[in-house]
Amino acid sequence: MKKRIAVIVATGFCSLSPIASAATPYISTATGTGVISSYTETIPFTTPIQTSYDTGVTIDGGIGLKISDFRLEANLNYQTNKIDKTTSDTVRAKLFSYLANVYYDIPSPSIRPYLMLGAGGTSITLKKSSQDDRTENALSLQVGTGVGIKATGNITVDLGYRYFTAFNLLSDDVTCHRFLLGARYSF
Numbered sequence: 031m032k033k034r035i036a037v038i039v040a041t042g043f044c045s046l047s048p049i050a051s052a053a054t055p056y057i058s059t060a061t062g063t064g065v066i067s068s069y070t071e072t073i074p075f076t077t078p079i080q081t082s083y084d085t086g087v088t089i090d091g092g093i094g095l096k097i098s099d100f101r102l103e104a105n106l107n108y109q110t111n112k113i114d115k116t117t118s119d120t121v122r123a124k125l126f127s128y129l130a131n132v133y134y135d136i137p138s139p140s141i142r143p144y145l146m147l148g149a150g151g152t153s154i155t156l157k158k159s160s161q162d163d164r165t166e167n168a169l170s171l172q173v174g175t176g177v178g179i180k181a182t183g184n185i186t187v188d189l190g191y192r193y194f195t196a197f198n199l200l201s202d203d204v205t206c207h208r209f210l211l212g213a214r215y216s217f
Contacts, residue, residue, distance in 0.1 A: 053095040060188060060212020064088035064109040066123060067205040083123055086111030088208050092131070096216065101133035105148065109206065122157040125196070125206070127170055140180045144190075148172045152196040154204065168196040168204075178214065186214045 066083040086109055094103030107127040129150035136143045152170040155163050176190025192208040 053097045054216050056094055056096060056101075056214050056216040058090075058092045058094065058103070058188065058212060058214040060090040060190070060210040062088055062090075062208060062210035062212075064111065064125075064209075065207045066109075066111050066125075067207070082114040083111035084114045086123075088206075088210065090208075090210055090212065094131075096135075099135045099137055101131075101135065101144075103131040103133065105129045105131050105150075107208075109208070121159050124155045124157070125152055125204075126154075127152040127194070127196075129170065129172065131172075135178065142178045142180075142186075144176055144178060146172075146174045146176075146190075146192075148174075154196065170194065170196040174208075176210075181213075184216050186216070188212045188214055 064086045066086070088107060088109040090105065090107045092103045092105035094101050105128070107125070107129070109125040109127075111123050113121050113123075127150060129148040131146055131148035133144050133146045136145070149169075149171050151167060153165060153167050155165040157163050172192045172194040174190055174192040176188060178186045178188050181187050188210070190210045190212075192206075192210065194206040194208060196204045
């Protein structure tokens with residue numbers, strides 16, 4: 031039985047060899063604006079509080095592999111937003127997300143539109159003025175679109191949009207709209 035499993039695993043790795051040799055590694059970075067949609071913060075035994083945030087800053091980075099018209103990427107994102115108006119003592123929200131993304135680059139000569147889907151986790155910290163900060167974790171998903179514009183042989187300028195949701199975070203889903211400008215460097 032152990033020999034069969036070893037043969038199956040070895041065969042699987044050998045079949046991935048042509049795919050891996052056709053893959054091009056890359057790194058990416060981007061920055062832009064992040065808008066947290068208003069949501070209701072629910073704290074046990076208190077009245078729910080409607081919270082709004084100003085437009086904030088988002089920073090994005092990733093490493094990935096390009097295989098034909100597809101890209102697989104490990105991605106980190108940091109976003110911070112100040113409070114807009116509220117009756118609570120929350121003054122700032124900070125989101126740190128770690129996601130696995132899949133991109134489909136629509137074939138075209140130098141300007142390549144793309145679609146993307148990502149899943150992972152998010153940690154959000156609500157900075158409070160009168161008590162300890164509150165941090166929680168949640169499952170997150172994002173979908174997006176954008177265009178990649180070839181600047182040089184190895185560098186692609188990227189302009190993109192992400193619709194991001196963290197589920198059951200602080201008793202309510204948190205959604206963000208992220209607008210990013212960045213670059214990818216292919217090795």
